[in-house]
Amino acid sequence: MDDIFILGAGAMAESFIKGVVAQQAVDPARIRVLNRTNRDRLVQLQEMYGVSPAGSLAEVRRASVVILSIKPYDVLAACKNMADYLSGQTLISFAAGISIAAIQSASGGKAQVVRTMPNVPVAVMAGAIALAAAPDVSAKRLDEAVHLLSQLGEVVVMEEAMIDAATAVSGSGPGFLSYLLEAMEQAAVELGFTPELARRLIIQTVIGTAHVLREWELSPAELRKRVTSPNGTTHAGLAVLAGRGVQQAIVDAMRQAAMRAEEMGLEYTRQE
Template identity: 60%
Template sequence: MKRLFVLGAGSMAESFIKGIVEEGVIDPRDIFVSNRSRRERLLELSEWYGITPADSVARAADADLIILAVKPYDMMEALKQLRPHLSDQVLLSFAAGIPIEAMQRATGGHPYIIRTMPNVPVAVGMGAIALSAPSTVPRDKLRRVVEMLAGLGQVVEIEEGLMDAATAFSGSGPGFISYLLEAMEQAAVELGFAPELARKLLVQTVIGTAHVLREWDLSPSELRRRVTSPNGTTHAGVEVMQSQGVYQAIVEAVRRAAVRAEEMGREYTREG
């Protein structure tokens, strides 16, 4: 990819920009970013990452790849604005819940649209990126996009029917994990730790656990069993979580997030 046009300047757009700039994927001067409002936000991104602020969506006409990093409720209007400037560019959507068919309809049938759900860790090259592409996207175009995203983390190609589920547990996953860590940090504070000191141990615990799961090729349940000694400390804590229904609450949280992604797709693509 020689030139990128990013529509949207929120946290996901910034995470993506930070990742590709730090990975050296593309010269930051060839990344053009447009935002619906808040010109000062573009100036911040320019100062921090060296990107080029774009005054108009018309700059998308010169791009090889257009990143759609707008909120789901803004997607249809954004695509209509882009429509006059489309030729053979690939459109890569980050929007939760918005189906490829709806995006194609809004652009007058543009064939090169890829739906993806990256998460915030793409900013540090450790993202999880679910991706779905229709048969209208040529394999060479898809390959170039996948190669670019692979520099930002783990890319998994899936059927579009699984995208709402991937959005729920992968896209929203950092938020869910952070929520659990909030509670663990609070418990550590109540046990006498300063928050900053507890956080160092907690963050490293998460990082280390993830590495063990991957390097040892274990399922989470297998690792849990390995570290849970009968009548030990982990056993005592897990018993409390089981009695409080924590496991089922997490399952229901992911299910609800998936349902919400599907609902957003219907709400924000409704015509008329």
């Protein structure tokens, strides 16, 4: 692989750099980063991770992988600006809502486009990353993209039509889970714990539950049944949740999030 060129130097770009450098998947000397105006930020990334600030967009020419880590509404203009420097590079987009076809068209069809939807835990290398590739992306390029992003968490390859659904599941998932945990924390404090102890118990409970689900290969329903003895404490609490229709509310919330992801994609496309 030649150089990696990253357009955008924000939170997501840093998560990517941190992940691939920490896991020694890429030599930081091969990573170039360019943003719009904030030169200090490029120097900061250079000092922290050993990557190099790029001089101009023309350096895209030397890269085999180009990463679009800019806001969705900036993506298509940026693709048009870099089209002259593209000649078959893998172009990986982190931008929500911008379709593969729109990126292909803006970049003059001169790149192999991979669209991803990472979630916030990529910042601590525990992300869930939905990934869809254009049909013309070669198996080798796809493997390379998956390998790079695997340094930030678990990559799930899917058809592009499923990316809006993934936005609702893994993209918004940390927000939904945090909403539930907020209520658990409030209840734990009302039951007498300090906020600090409540949080320690809750965070470890979430991490432990996730580990058990993965390692024992159980479905959430199976684990729920295992921990619910008749007339026990979990049984008493779950009866309240069922009575208030909490599961259905969560299903409705995720449907709404998926619809919103689709709508936002249409809004970004219309702006062009």
